[in-house]
Amino acid sequence: MGSQASSELQDVHVVVVGGGFAGIAAAQHLKSHKVKFTLIDMRDAFHHNVGALRASVQPGFxxxxxxxxxxxxxxxxxQGRVERVDLERQTVVLQGGQEIRYSHLVLCTGTDGPFPGKFNTVSSRQDAVQKYEDFIREVQAADSVLVVGGGSTGVEMAAEVKTAFPTKKVVLxxxxxxLGDPDLLPGVRDQAKKVLLEKGVELLLGEKVCDLHQLQLNSTQKDMQVSTQTGTRLTTDLIICCTGLRVNTSxxxxxxxxxxxxxxxxRVNQHMQVEGFSNVFAAGDCANVSEPKMAxxxxxxxxxxVDNIINGARGRELTTYRTGNITMLMAMGSDDGVGQFNGYQLPRSLVAFGKSRNLLVWKSWWDMDQKEH
Structure with missing residues (x-):
C-alpha cells in the first residue's frame, strides 16, 4: 500500500506561494505526507505577526x-517575490527570472497593510528584527502617540503602547x-472600549483623520498637527496607522x-480550489471564505x-471545508485581554493568561519544529 501511495504522488510537486500561517501549515502537511513541495516567501523567516504589535513596544520581542x-x-x-504564474507552462515566475514548475499550486499570499502590524517586504530575519527595534526607539522618543483605526489592530496597538509606556498620552x-472586529460579540467590543479607558487611552470615536496619506507615519516629530473631517485639531508626536488592510494580490x-x-x-469552492481550476488552491486571508481572517x-x-491534492492524486473523494463558531481573542497589552469562544464571552483574566502574556509565540516555534533561539 505504501509503495502504491508513493507512486500515485511521485509526479506531484506542490508550489506554496506565501509563508504565513496558511503557507507553513500547507508545507508542514505536505512534508508529513512526503509530498514534494517548494515554499516561496519574500522573507527568509516566518513572521509570527500575532506578536508584531508587542514587538513594536518591547525591546527584544x-x-x-x-x-x-x-x-x-x-x-x-x-526566498523570492513571485511576479506571476504561467498557467500554460505550469510555472511560478520569481522576480529576477527564476522559474519553479508545479503540478499543483497553493496560494497563501495573505493580506498586506501598514507597518508595524504587517511586515511584507523582501528582507532577512536580521533586517526585519532591526526594523522593529528601530520603531521602538520612535515610540520611546514620543510623549504622545496617535493610533489611527479602531479595528482589532488599532485597539491592540493602543493597548500595547499604553501598557508599555503608561505615562505617554495615547489617543485612538x-x-x-x-471598536474591534465586527464579528466580535457586542459585549466583547464594549469590554475592549472599557479596557482602553481603564488604561488611560483617550478615544476619539466618530472622527476620521484628514489627508492621512500626507502625514508622517511611524516617525517621531514633536507637535505634529492633525485635523479630522469634523474640524477637530490634534497635536501629537507619533502617528501609527492601523487601517487599510487589503488582500495581497501581487x-x-x-x-x-x-x-x-x-x-x-x-473565489474558492468548498474544497478550497480556486474557481475554474482543479489543481490551484487558495488558503488563508487571500481565500474568499466568509469568516474572520485569523491564523x-x-x-x-x-x-x-493539501488533503485534496493528495485525495485527487489518489482518486478519492475531496474533503469539504466548513466554517465553525467564531473564537477570537484580543490581547490588550501583556496584562489584559478580551475575547469570545464558541459564541460566549470570556473572562478578561482568561484571555490575558491564554494569549496576552506571550501572544502564542511558543506555538509558532512548535509548529515550525524548532526550539526558540
Whole structure:
C-alpha cells in the first residue's frame, strides 16, 4: 500500500506561494505526507505577526517573532517575490527570472497593510528584527502617540503602547463608535472600549483623520498637527496607522483576475480550489471564505487544500471545508485581554493568561519544529 501511495504522488510537486500561517501549515502537511513541495516567501523567516504589535513596544520581542524557514524546510524553501504564474507552462515566475514548475499550486499570499502590524517586504530575519527595534526607539522618543483605526489592530496597538509606556498620552481615533472586529460579540467590543479607558487611552470615536496619506507615519516629530473631517485639531508626536488592510494580490493578479472577488480575494469552492481550476488552491486571508481572517482558520484551509491534492492524486473523494463558531481573542497589552469562544464571552483574566502574556509565540516555534533561539 505504501509503495502504491508513493507512486500515485511521485509526479506531484506542490508550489506554496506565501509563508504565513496558511503557507507553513500547507508545507508542514505536505512534508508529513512526503509530498514534494517548494515554499516561496519574500522573507527568509516566518513572521509570527500575532506578536508584531508587542514587538513594536518591547525591546527584544521581535527576535522571537521571526523563525527561519531553512531550519524547518531546508532546500524546499526558496526566498523570492513571485511576479506571476504561467498557467500554460505550469510555472511560478520569481522576480529576477527564476522559474519553479508545479503540478499543483497553493496560494497563501495573505493580506498586506501598514507597518508595524504587517511586515511584507523582501528582507532577512536580521533586517526585519532591526526594523522593529528601530520603531521602538520612535515610540520611546514620543510623549504622545496617535493610533489611527479602531479595528482589532488599532485597539491592540493602543493597548500595547499604553501598557508599555503608561505615562505617554495615547489617543485612538476611529470613524465608527464600535471598536474591534465586527464579528466580535457586542459585549466583547464594549469590554475592549472599557479596557482602553481603564488604561488611560483617550478615544476619539466618530472622527476620521484628514489627508492621512500626507502625514508622517511611524516617525517621531514633536507637535505634529492633525485635523479630522469634523474640524477637530490634534497635536501629537507619533502617528501609527492601523487601517487599510487589503488582500495581497501581487503574485496572482495578472493570471487569476477572472477568479478574483471584488476585494481581490480568490473565489474558492468548498474544497478550497480556486474557481475554474482543479489543481490551484487558495488558503488563508487571500481565500474568499466568509469568516474572520485569523491564523487558526488559515491553517485549517491549508490542511483541507493539501488533503485534496493528495485525495485527487489518489482518486478519492475531496474533503469539504466548513466554517465553525467564531473564537477570537484580543490581547490588550501583556496584562489584559478580551475575547469570545464558541459564541460566549470570556473572562478578561482568561484571555490575558491564554494569549496576552506571550501572544502564542511558543506555538509558532512548535509548529515550525524548532526550539526558540
Amino acid at each position: 521581535a527576535r522571537r517573532t521571526f523563525i527561519p524557514y531553512a531550519g524547518t524546510f531546508g532546500d524546499d524553501f526558496v 481615533i476611529h470613524p465608527r463608535t464600535d 503574485a496572482y493578479q495578472a493570471t487569476f483576475s477572472p477568479s478574483m472577488a471584488e476585494d481581490g480575494a480568490l 487558526y482558520h488559515a491553517a485549517l484551509h491549508a490542511v483541507v487544500a
